[in-house]
Amino acid sequence: MNLRVDWRASVSLVGSVLKYLSLPLALPAAVAIVYDNGVLAFLPVMALTLVAGVGLERLDPDPDIGAREGFLMVALTWLAVALVGMLPYVIAGMGTESTLADPVNALFESMSGFTTTGATVMGSIGFDHHSHALMLWRQLTQWLGGMGIVVLAVAILPELSVGGAQLMDAEAPGPGIEKLTPRIAETARVLWLIYLGFTVLQFLLLYGLHHAGLAPNMGLYNAIAHPLTTMPTGGFSPEARSIEAFSSVVQWVIIPFMVAAGTNFALFWKALNGDVRSVFRDSEFRFYAGTLAVFAALGAGLLYGGVGVGLAELPVEVPPIAGEFEDALRHSTFQVVSIVTTTGYASMDFNTWSPVAQFLLVFGMFIGGSAGSTGGAIKMVRTLVILKSLKRELFTTVHPDAVSPVRLAGKPLDERALRGIYAFTLLYVVLFFVASGLVLLDATRIPESVTAFEGMSAVAATLGNVGPGVGIVGPMNNYLAFPDTSKLFMVFLMWVGRLEVIPVFVLLTGAYWRS
Amino acid sequence: MRIVIVGAGEVGSSIAKSLCDTHEVVVVDNDPERVESVTYNIDVLAIEGDGVTLSTLAETDVAEADILIASTDDDETNIITCGTAKTLGDPFTIARVRDTKFLDTWQQAEGALGVDFMVGTTLLAARSVVRVIGLPSARDVDTFAGGRVQMAEFEIPPDSPVAGQTVQEADRFESLTFAAILRPDDVVIPSGQTRIEAGDEVVVIGSESSVQALAAEVSPHAGTVDDILIVGGTDIGYQIAKLLGEQGLTPRLVERDHDRARELAELLPNTTVLESDGTDRDFLEREHISEVDTVVSALNRNERNLLASLLAKRLGAERAVAIVGEMEYVDLFEAVGVDVAINPREATAEEITRFTRERRAENVALIENDRAEVIEIEVDEDSVLAGKPIQESVVDLPDGVVIGAITRNGDFVIPRGGTVVEPGDTAVLFVDADVVEEATAVL
Numbered sequence: 001m002n003l004r005v006d007w008r009a010s011v012s013l014v015g016s017v018l019k020y021l022s023l024p025l026a027l028p029a030a031v032a033i034v035y036d037n038g039v040l041a042f043l044p045v046m047a048l049t050l051v052a053g054v055g056l057e058r059l060d061p062d063p064d065i066g067a068r069e070g071f072l073m074v075a076l077t078w079l080a081v082a083l084v085g086m087l088p089y090v091i092a093g094m095g096t097e098s099t100l101a102d103p104v105n106a107l108f109e110s111m112s113g114f115t116t117t118g119a120t121v122m123g124s125i126g127f128d129h130h131s132h133a134l135m136l137w138r139q140l141t142q143w144l145g146g147m148g149i150v151v152l153a154v155a156i157l158p159e160l161s162v163g164g165a166q167l168m169d170a171e172a173p174g175p176g177i178e179k180l181t182p183r184i185a186e187t188a189r190v191l192w193l194i195y196l197g198f199t200v201l202q203f204l205l206l207y208g209l210h211h212a213g214l215a216p217n218m219g220l221y222n223a224i225a226h227p228l229t230t231m232p233t234g235g236f237s238p239e240a241r242s243i244e245a246f247s248s249v250v251q252w253v254i255i256p257f258m259v260a261a262g263t264n265f266a267l268f269w270k271a272l273n274g275d276v277r278s279v280f281r282d283s284e285f286r287f288y289a290g291t292l293a294v295f296a297a298l299g300a301g302l303l304y305g306g307v308g309v310g311l312a313e314l315p316v317e318v319p320p321i322a323g324e325f326e327d328a329l330r331h332s333t334f335q336v337v338s339i340v341t342t343t344g345y346a347s348m349d350f351n352t353w354s355p356v357a358q359f360l361l362v363f364g365m366f367i368g369g370s371a372g373s374t375g376g377a378i379k380m381v382r383t384l385v386i387l388k389s390l391k392r393e394l395f396t397t398v399h400p401d402a403v404s405p406v407r408l409a410g411k412p413l414d415e416r417a418l419r420g421i422y423a424f425t426l427l428y429v430v431l432f433f434v435a436s437g438l439v440l441l442d443a444t445r446i447p448e449s450v451t452a453f454e455g456m457s458a459v460a461a462t463l464g465n466v467g468p469g470v471g472i473v474g475p476m477n478n479y480l481a482f483p484d485t486s487k488l489f490m491v492f493l494m495w496v497g498r499l500e501v502i503p504v505f506v507l508l509t510g511a512y513w514r515s
Numbered sequence: 516m517r518i519v520i521v522g523a524g525e526v527g528s529s530i531a532k533s534l535c536d537t538h539e540v541v542v543v544d545n546d547p548e549r550v551e552s553v554t555y556n557i558d559v560l561a562i563e564g565d566g567v568t569l570s571t572l573a574e575t576d577v578a579e580a581d582i583l584i585a586s587t588d589d590d591e592t593n594i595i596t597c598g599t600a601k602t603l604g605d606p607f608t609i610a611r612v613r614d615t616k617f618l619d620t621w622q623q624a625e626g627a628l629g630v631d632f633m634v635g636t637t638l639l640a641a642r643s644v645v646r647v648i649g650l651p652s653a654r655d656v657d658t659f660a661g662g663r664v665q666m667a668e669f670e671i672p673p674d675s676p677v678a679g680q681t682v683q684e685a686d687r688f689e690s691l692t693f694a695a696i697l698r699p700d701d702v703v704i705p706s707g708q709t710r711i712e713a714g715d716e717v718v719v720i721g722s723e724s725s726v727q728a729l730a731a732e733v734s735p736h737a738g739t740v741d742d743i744l745i746v747g748g749t750d751i752g753y754q755i756a757k758l759l760g761e762q763g764l765t766p767r768l769v770e771r772d773h774d775r776a777r778e779l780a781e782l783l784p785n786t787t788v789l790e791s792d793g794t795d796r797d798f799l800e801r802e803h804i805s806e807v808d809t810v811v812s813a814l815n816r817n818e819r820n821l822l823a824s825l826l827a828k829r830l831g832a833e834r835a836v837a838i839v840g841e842m843e844y845v846d847l848f849e850a851v852g853v854d855v856a857i858n859p860r861e862a863t864a865e866e867i868t869r870f871t872r873e874r875r876a877e878n879v880a881l882i883e884n885d886r887a888e889v890i891e892i893e894v895d896e897d898s899v900l901a902g903k904p905i906q907e908s909v910v911d912l913p914d915g916v917v918i919g920a921i922t923r924n925g926d927f928v929i930p931r932g933g934t935v936v937e938p939g940d941t942a943v944l945f946v947d948a949d950v951v952e953e954a955t956a957v958l
Contacts, residue, residue, distance in 0.1 A: 067555070165555045182517075182539040182560040414547060 005513060009063035010073035013160070015056025017077050017153045021084060022046040022053070024144055028088070028137040038131030041092035049084050065163030068512065071503045074150050074170040078114065078495055081149055085110035085141050092134045099123035104484045111491045113141030114149070115498035116374060118235025118344035118467025119458075120478050121487070125240040132221065135238045139228040145498070146232020146374040147195040147265075148172060155188035164188070170503045174371020174379050175420055178266045194268050195231055195374070202227035202257045206250065214249045222246075230254055232374045233261045235344025235467040242346040242475060243334070248326075251334050251347045259292065262341030262369035283409040284381040288370050291380065292337055299332030299360055308332075308357035321348075340364040342376040344467025346475030355453075358470045362453075365460040366432075376465030376497055378428055382421045384408070389418060427501050428463070435459045435493055442486045448472060450481075458482075462490040463497040517541070517580045518871060519606065520559075521566030521596050522587030523549045525842050526611060528557065529864040530584060532885070534871055535559045536952045541575045566596045569603070578604030582871055586611045586863070598629035607631050611863055615750065634866045640859035641754035644836055647855050648743060648759070648809050650727065651834060652734040654716065654855055657880040658723075659891040659943045663927055664920040665726045666718065666880055666889045666943065668697075669733050673713040677733050683707035688728055690929045691721030694917040694945035695887060702887055702947050704917055718882060720889065720919025720943050722927045740808040744769065744832070745786075746793030746823045748779045751838055751859070752813035760785035767802070769793040793823045796830070805831025812837040817844060824853045887947050889919070892958050894940045899957045906932035915947030916954050 025046045032039035065073065086106035093101030100106045105121040112119045127135065144152070150171040154164040164184035169177045180187045207223035209215040218226075222238065229236045239245040243254060260268075267279045279285060302308030306322035321327040334347040339361045350361060367383050369375015388406050396402050405412035436456045443450040450458075450472055457469030458479070468475040479487065496504045506512050516538045520527045523544035531540050531553065540559040543566045544550050553561040564571030566585065577583055583606040585593035590612040597608035610630045612618060618635035621627055646656040655668040671678050677685045682693045682705045696703040697716040703709060711717060719729060741764060745752050748770030759766045760783060767787045770776040780788040791798045793814070804810070810827040812820040817840050824835035839845050839856045848856035865881050880889040894900050899911040905918055920943045921928040921936060928934065936942065946954045 161558050164558070169555065177554075179554060179560050182535070182541055182558070184558050 005068050005072060006060075006064070006066075007069075007072060008060040009065055010069045010076060012057050012060035012063045013065065013073045013153075014076045014080050015053045015059070016157055016159070017053070017149060018049050018080055018084065019053030019057065020153070020156070021081060022049040024140055025049065025088075025137075027140060028133040031136050032131060032133035035132045038092055038133045041088040041131070041134060042137070044091070045084065045087045048087070052084075063159070065160075065167070067166050070163055070166040070170050071506050071512075074167055075495075075499060075504050075507055077150055077153075078145075078499060081144075082107060082111040082114050082491070082495070085114060085137075088134060088137050092131060096129075097123075098129060099480060104487050105480070108479065108487045108491055109138070110141060111494050112462075112467070113138055113234070113236065114145035115465050115494040116142050116145050116229075116232040116234040116342070116376065117462060117465040117494045117497075118142070118229070119462055119473070119490070119494070120236065120467075121480050122478065123480060125238065127238070136221075136225065138236050139225045139234075139238070142232045142234030142236055143199070143228040146234065146261075147192050151188045152192060154185055155192050158185070161185050171499065172371075173369065173373060173375065173500065174264075174381055175417060175424070176371075178264075178372060180266055180269045190269055191265050194265050194272070198257065198260055199227045199231045202230060202254075205253055209247075209249060209253065215247050217246050218250055226254070227257070230257045230343065230345075231261045233258065233341045233343040233369060233376070233465075235338070237345065240476075244346060244348055248330060251330055254345065255334055255337050258337045258341045258343050258345070259289075261343065262288065262337075262373045262375040264370040264372035265374075266372050281409065284370050284384060287384045288380045291367060292340060295336040295340060295360060295364055296329075296333040299336050299357060300329045302354070302357045302360070303332050304328035308353050335361060336364060339466060340367055341369045341373075342464055342466045344461070344475075346468060349474065349476045351470060351474035351476070358453075362457050362460060362470065365457070365464045365466050368464055378425055378464075381408070382425055385413065385418065385421050386425060389422075424500065424502060427505070431493075431496070431501065432456075432459055432463055435463065435489070438489065439482070439486050442483055442489075445483055446481055448481045458490070459493065462493045465494060465497050516582060516871070517576070518582045518584065519543065519572075519575045519577050519580045519600070520584045520586060522585065522593070522611075523553050523561065524586070524588055525860045526864050526867075527584070527586040528553060529842065529861070529885070530586065530867050530871075531557050531559050533864070533868045533881075537955070538871070541580075543571060543575055567592055567599060569599060572596075572600055572603055577606060580604065580606040582607045582609065584609045584611075584867055584871075586867065588613075590614050590617055594628050594630060597631075601629040609634065609867055611636060611867070613637055613750070613859075615754065634863055636859040636863045637750045637754055639862040639866055640751055640838060640857055641758055643857050643862050644751075644755050644811055644813075644838070645758045645762070647836055647857065648740055648811070649762075650730050651740055651808070652730050654849075655880070655882070657889065659720075659889070660920070660922040660941045661925075663722065663922050663925065664720060664891075664943045665723045666694075666720045666919070666945075667726050667730070668882060669717050669719070669730070671711055671713055671715050671717060672734055675713065675733050677711055678713040680711055681707065682709050682711065685711055685729075685732070687732075688721065688725040690920070690927055691719055691725035691729060692917065692919045692930065694718045694720050694889070694919050695882075695947075697883060697886060702915065704915060704947075716883070718887070718889070718945060720917075720945060722920070742806060742808045743767070743811065744802070744804065744807045744809070744827070745811045745813060746827075747812060747814035747820075748772070748775050748788070749813050749815055752811070753779060753782065755811055755813060756783050756786045769798075794819065794826060796826065799827065799830055807832045809834045809836060814838075817841065821848060821851070821853065824848075825851070828852055882945075885948055887915075887945060888951055889943065889945050890955070891941060891943050892955075894936055894938055894942055894958075896938050898938075900936040900940075900942060901938045902935065904933050904935050905930055908936070911957060913950040913953045915950045917945040919943045919945050 029042035089100035089106035108121050148171045150167050154160045206218050210218040225238050270278045303321050309322050331348050338345045368377025368379050371379050371381045392404050436459045440455040454471035458473045461469040518538050519541045521543045523542045531542050535558045542559050542561045545565045550561045550563045577600050583600045585596040593610040597610045609632045611634050613636050621633045650656050653667045657666045693705050695718045696705050743766040745768040756766050756768050765785050769789045771792050776788050776790040810832045812823040814820050820837040824837045828835045834854045836855045837853045839858045842858050845856045845858050900908045918930045921930050922941045
């Protein structure tokens with residue numbers, strides 16, 4: 001029995017993942033060759049990743065992964081891919097005006113990509129400043145991070161079949177994992193294939209709309225780029241105006257894909273196997289659909305009635321939506337779905353909304369997507385379980401002798417699982433408040449004024465892997481205003497947010513390394 | 516194949532571990548903690564539920580399954596599970612039972628109860644004990660190829676003449692292969708120059724006479740075994756006494772309970788039944804325990820078995836064999852002075868695993884808790900062994916495979932480099948656990 005953490009085994013597996021990371025880097029490299037621009041940002045990184053990966057693999061030729069090593073491996077994998085992912089930004093930005101030439105900014109952009117956050121520090125978004133290849137890499141980081149880098153590794157690396165379940169558990173959103181097939185590698189493959197299927201389907205629809213003349217701006221490049229960040233609930237867009245740059249039909253089409261991305265992928269597997277009813281019987285899915293509907297309806301009411309529009313003097317480019325039914329419904333639905341699923345796309349600048357409508361969105365940032373989806377934040381199922389637990393507390397106050405299990409879909413949950421859910425949620429909320437305090441304190445050093453609500457929205461949006469917040473970090477703005485210390489801190493927040501806090505915090509406890 | 520295992524205890528988990536690399540395995544258990552532990556530690560699909568109920572079995576798609584293994588700790592549950600599964604589809608059903616009376620019933624009414632194959636843990640364990648008794652100084656003995664080939668595992672004591680010799684020096688026997696040397700953290704496939712050290716566990720495969728000869732060589736002062744004391748008139752104790760009686764031996768059996776002792780005395784004409792406590796020093800001295808060749812502890816509780824074994828050894832018994840209920844205690848028992856610890860569950864897992872191997876390997880023995888396996892296969896046309904000398908086929912086999920013995924038309928053939936293996940031969944091989952899948956795929 002080895003009681004010490006076998007860090008070599010963990011690092012060796014991180015090496016295996018890095019080795020394979022050179023393959024997706026070849027895609028933007030190929031695009032760079034097609035557009036004849038910027039291939040040098042990728043070739044050296046591919047070589048470096050390959051060498052580093054093979055080198056780290058040598059640390060332990062036959063890694064044996066236990067639960068502890070699993071946490072370390074997953075946490076380090078995400079850190080390692082973020083560090084590799086920043087290199088193309090730095091290399092491409094050398095000697096240009098690009099804000100991403102700065103390593104701190106590049107790391108922020110890369111971590112924001114892989115964790116599918118979508119918060120950006122790209123000063124000017126557009127092809128006049130960045131190559132098509134680099135913009136595609138930015139989209140691709142989100143797609144790779146969406147269904148999970150470790151899940152992808154389990155799907156393709158046979159040596160991960162033994163500890164695979166533990167690794168996926170440490171990475172996958174939500175409490176625990178659901179095996180869909182006897183073999184974990186096959187489960188991982190199924191998840192990635194469903195994910196790929198949705199991505200391709202969305203591309204076909206968007207590109208089809210373009211050919212039907214309903215989506216003038218949705219050319220081949222955009223039709224590829226947007227599915228890459230919709231399905232992982234990422235939110236990066238090569239367009240500076242995000243989804244506002246597209247027709248209302250495109251906005252309507254993207255909504256169901258964001259909803260799908262925030263749904264537990266295991267449900268799609270069941271539906272594919274002919275069990276469609278179980279999707280609608282799943283209590284998390286019902287709660288998720290209900291939450292989206294209620295929030296969207298509230299938002300639409302606010303916008304339609306004019307209460308939701310905060311600015312007395314509307315900027316010229318923002319069309320009025322008060323009294324416009326379709327506009328109010330579309331923008332509210334799009335924005336609510338985008339924020340609650342933690343995608344972070346914007347169909348309009350919701351900074352022009354009233355405080356109460358903005359609050360609705362920030363509230364949504366905490367609930368997040370479903371377990372087993374590509375969404376972030378606290379997750380629907382935990383929110384639902386906590387509501388049910390509160391109901392039980394009230395009930396047992398009235399009936400002190402009642403034995404009343406908390407049920408989910410009719411099945412009683414065991415108290416240990418409940419405790420895990422309470423612990424995570426409490427940790428998440430505490431972390432949110434402490435982090436907000438630190439970010440607001442750090443923000444006093446910059447000339448721009450950051451209100452408490454803006455600062456808190458920035459923390460909620462990075463910790464929940466949402467992306468844009470409100471005000472200074474609104475959907476049409478970026479995170480450049482913050483000092484480097486804050487940006488690095490937010491890199492940490494995105495990292496712990498994607499891995500659901502516990503796997504990273506465990507590494508910070510002495511007990512993990514000691515016994 | 517798709518295999519459903521009901522019951523994720525020690526036996527179920529062990530079978531699942533052995534099979535999950537080559538088959539799709541679904542495990543059912545009604546204990547949520549076990550289900551969770553199986554989910555994370557074995558690459559199988561674990562479902563929480565009661566395997567006797569139709570709804571749970573339907574969830575496992577048992578109708579699509581090729582094999583259903585009922586391996587809970589409860590005989591009746593296992594039998595009913597098999598019967599229930601038969602109503603949903605037609606998997607090959609295997610039930611594990613402890614009570615020999617079920618086994619008798621099933622054997623007399625072939626295929627009754629919806630069980631296609633019944634494994635009696637008690638009988639299996641008793642047979643293992645009897646085999647080990649027959650070969651003093653061996654840790655583990657298994658027979659293959661209809662009894663013509665024996666596999667034995669010896670621990671080399673410090674005073675053994677073999678300790679310090681190379682394999683070449685020790686191997687003076689006509690038809691014997693030194694398959695492997697097990698060290699605490701390593702499985703060594705020996706060459707002629709490998710030196711055998713005291714404390715090593717040596718696995719040999721060969722004809723019965725050669726294995727017997729080596730056994731005498733390993734510990735020369737272990738003579739013939741005819742004075743055997745069985746402590747505990749449990750089901751296993753009874754079966755051991757019965758099997759020994761069938762071999763013409765006259766063991767003594769100690770049972771504390773008056774009625775049970777009487778019952779055993781009536782059932783076992785060749786056994787001297789003593790009504791006493793097997794952990795009572797005075798009694799043991801009265802019975803001249805110091806002259807006993809082998810003491811078998813078959814009491815109901817692990818700790819009492821350990822106590823009885825150690826006490827008997829202390830008072831001068833030559834060898835102590837103990838029944839251990841839990842797999843994980845086997846090593847511990849052997850470490851503190853019990854010569855051989857036999858675990859009925861392990862024997863059961865071996866028996867069931869052998870049924871479900873790819874290409875139906877006819878027989879499997881697990882070495883030291885799954886560190887390696889000894890398997891028996893019938894060589895067919897597609898096997899890499901077929902039709903060429905062994906030195907050529909070795910190239911296509913993974914490292915960690917040793918061809919231990921071959922039988923052809925019932926005759927023992929000594930495998931040497933130039934031996935040509937023909938289709939239809941039976942080969943007994945030692946295979947390191949790491950390469951089992953690889954090896955069984957090409958053999």
